[in-house]
Amino acid sequence: MSDSKASQNEALTESVFSKARLSRDPRFDGRFFVGVKTTGIFCRPICPARLPKEDNVTYYELAAQAMADGYRPCFRCRPDSAPSSAAWKGVGATVGRALSLLSSLPTERVGDIATRLGISERYLNKLVVNAVGMGPKNFQNMQRTLFAKQLIQQTHLSMTDIATTAGYQSLRQLQRAVEQFCATTPSKLRKKEPATQKVITLFLSYRPPYNWPYVREFLAARAISGMEVVSDNSYGRYFSCGESIGYFNAVHNEARHGFELHIDMPDLRNLHKTIENIKLLLDLHADPLLIEESLKQAGLPDNALTAGLRLPSAWSVFESGCRAIVGQQVSVKAAIGQVTLLVHQLGKKGAVSDNYNTNSTAYYCFPTPEAVAGNNLAFLRMPQARKEAVRQFACLFLNDKVPNHKEILAIKGVGPWTLDYLKMRGERNPDVYLEGDLIVRKMAQRYPVEPAQAAPWRSYLTLQLWQLSNQQKEV
Structure with missing residues (x-):
């Protein structure tokens, strides 16, 4: 691209x-950030502050880029609480995957991330610097600091718990990071007294x-x-x-464009991973403006579009695959009946606490691959071939293995529709269009419609x- 063309695109x-920015339209929240030169x-x-x-x-597409230029996060609008930036979509699959891994907690060594991506550490460094203007380690440190800042300002966790949860080895490390990137101290960020309870409350924006x-x-x-x-x-x-x-409850707050999240989990080491999983489950990173435009380009008229459409996901790949296989050739209601049997028979079970909003006499987790693979599933009311497909699918996940699509398709009874649903x-x-789905x-x-024109949002075209089929039935 020529320099003049690049300058034109930047302008x-x-x-x-x-x-x-001038419109303060919340639909752009998280797509970019605004650095104010006069205040730093x-x-x-x-942000409700004076424009x-x-x-x-x-303007910056990532919060980390603003921090790298010496700006500190606003205490009023809290940039760390914004929906994830859409900027990553334009930097290529490898860089997008790299940024996702660099944002994860507990942190991985940069060299290990490069190995997972199949590239050298030097090349990873070059890609990340070209994409976001800083090295992988610095980007990693900023993401960890922003998460710690969010916990300090929104939760009652002790500073020690926050330091551990954000991956710091000591309170001193946490303090140095906050001072470096936020130009303040952890104690000044917190305006409330810490509590002893472990129930965590955060606000997740969309x-x-x-x-x-x-x-x-x-x-x-x-x-x-x-x-x-579900209420x-x-x-x-x-x-x-x-x-x-653990248990979480996400309460929708339409006025604030987000969810009030309450999490009760005894082990905080995976708190960041759990929060990110909840965001993905509720599809809080989606950009409705881009998605609607793509569906229009695919040929759907305005009056056929469902405003604010989201893709609710499963808790894990393993869970979604079990649901998909069990649900083959039966109604959603019948499938859920069988999956419920699977959970109640093989899932981890606990006694109900008064703190949890449930009418059940017990509560359960989805069963592990080991529990499913080691059982004959005789309690399920379905053909034996389908039971065996569920067991074989579980075997692929033993020892924390993540199977590839070819291995999943090799299971007898698992076809393209099941794999696409899992994806x-x-x-x-x-970007999955369920072309083989009858509806x-x-x-x-x-x-x-022309599905190719909806890329990279063809999953939303499927939904x-x-x-539209459900609306047709209601009429």
Whole structure:
């Protein structure tokens, strides 16, 4: 690309950012950040503070980029609480995967991440520097600091627990990181007295619109009694937490464009991973503006679109695969009945606490691959061939192995539809068009679409066609 062309594109981007900043439209929240030169602070575009002059601002696609330039996070809008930036989509699959791994906690060595990506550490460093303007280690440190800042300001966890959860070896390390990247101290960030309880409360933002009624109904129709709890305004579930059982409840707050998240888990080492999993389960990273535009390009008219459509996912790839195989050739209701049997027979079981909102006499976690692979599944009411397919699928996940798609398809009774469903809900792949689905084919005939034009959001095209079928039945 020529220098003049690159300058033109940069100017165009800044013009779009400027309009979005002045509008304070929450749909742009997290897509970029605003550095204010006169204060040395960077903000989200929805910050309630007085708008600075255009000459006094600099735009960034990632919070870490603003921090690398010496800006500190705003204490009013808290950039660490914004939905994830959409900037990663434009930097290539390898870099996008790298940034995701670098953002994970507990942190991995940069060299190990490079090995997982199949590239050298030197090349990884070059890719990340070119994409976000800083080295992998510095990016990693900033992400860890932003997570620690979020815990300090939003939870009652002790500073010691926060340091451990964010991967710091000591309180002194935590203090140095906050001073370096936030220009303040942990004690000044916290304006409330710490509590002794371990129930964690955070607020998770999304870009509106968010169609909570659609998500709620989708999850409610597939909820496992004793494991998942769906109410008019919330979704909760039990999950495995090491040797113990954790629980979370996400309460929708439409006015604030997000969810009030309550987590009770005895082992905090995987707190960051759990929070990120909940964000993905509720599809909080989605950008509704980009998705709607892609569905229109595929041929769907405006009046056929469901505003704020989201892709509710399963808790794990293993869980989604079990659900998909058990649900082959039966209704959703019948499938959930069988999956519930699987959970109640083989899942980890606990006694109900009064703190949990459930009508069940016990609560359960989804069973482990070891539990499923080691059982004959005689209690399931389905053909023996399908039971064997579930067991073989579980065997692929033994010893924490993550099978590839070829291994999954090699299981007798597992076809392309099952694999695509697993990719869509288990792997959270936004670009899966379930062409072999009967309802999708039927609705695609009624609403002639070109699936390729919906890329990279073809999973949402699948969901939209399902939703149109449901609306048709209601009429």
